Amino acid sequence: MQVQSNNSFAIVGCGLIGARRATFLPPGLLGYACDIDLEKAKEVANRYEGCMATDNLNLVLDDARVLAVNVAVANVSLAPITIEAVRHGKHVLVEKPGAISVQEFEEISAATEASGSLVRVGYNHRYHATFRKVRQLIQSEDLGDLMFIRGRYGHGGRPGYNREWRADPTLSGGGELIDQGVHLIDLARLYMGDFVEIDGHAATYFWDTQVDDNAFLSLRTARGQTAWLQVSCTEWKNLFSFEIYFKHAKLHIEGLGGSYGLERLYYYKMLPEMGPPETVIYEFPRGDTSWKLELDEFLEDIALHRMPVPGLKEGRKTLEIVEAIYRKSGYEF
Secondary structure (H helix, E strand, O other): OOOOOOOEEEEEOOOHHHHHHHHOOOOOOEEEEEOOOHHHHHHHHOOOOOOEEEOOHHHHHOOOOEEEEEEOOOHHHHHHHHHHHHHOOOEEEEEOOOOOOHHHHHHHHHHHHHHOOOEEEEOHHHHOHHHHHHHHHHHHOOOOOEEEEEEEEEOOOOOOHHHOHHHOHHHHOOOHHHHHHHHHHHHHHHHHOOOOEEEEEEEOOOOOOOOOOEEEEEEEOOOOOEEEEEEEOOOOOOEEEEEEEEOOEEEEEEOOOHHHOOEEEEEEEOOOOOOOOEEEEEEEOOOOOHHHHHHHHHHHHHHHOOOOOOEHHHHHHHHHHHHHHHHHHOOOO
8 A cells, every 4th residue: 555646755864775765766756865965865865856965854754745764774873863753743664672771662652652653663574574474374374373583693894894884882882682682582573472481691791892793582471482593793604593481382494684694494294193293384575575565564654544563652662672681781872
């Protein structure tokens, strides 16, 4: 479903993610590319007919033709720009983690209550082909009750990684936990719901930074289900692994495409006699469509004036866990 053609979108933050988001907008819908670095804004705007490059955020937000804004900036600026956009009556797709504190999520929520704007938090991993297939199998197969989840996510950085913005707590709000870790937490919450016991720690083992380069989490629901999660930027060989254990089966996702390897879903189905399970392997070699599917759903949110999921509630719940782990580990950001 598409919004009316006389309304336009704006990309605020024209780095890698903002530029990628722009490619999935319907033709003619991108009205502004905005970045504090005007040359970056021009690089994006020049690819789309009718798109204006600017380094003036007020120009974008004051334009009544702008219906929605994608906020794709450094973590520390996500919430402030989102709040300003919402106060101007714009709908917002804000990249994960959406904010750097629970308090900032409360401020965004207060602004949306006053304006009626919709805010979606960009957790695109939910839309990967493997996770869409997981949803289908959960609905169609007798997997039994969910028991626990084991998730691992990591990369190895690159020369100078410890001098990039993600390693600067004044810009990032934290390290690996608030970067890739929030994806694992969001996915675990998707299948398990709220966690009532939060344990674990974050640590800095390798990189010369003030932020964490590894985090280890043990999360439990009121029913006793457990999510054991690890994120790392000392993985050296990029890795994504997410295992969901049911009483009658196990679903194992590996890879995200690109340097993380081909997306695969392994469906291990327990047999009555137990022993080696019946195994079905699904492969998804056609590339990552998660960004487009997520943006399509945001357009549908707007057209139907439907509360986005994941939205502010989900983003806040994830950051509650991040903050708890940082407190336990002695990090103050």
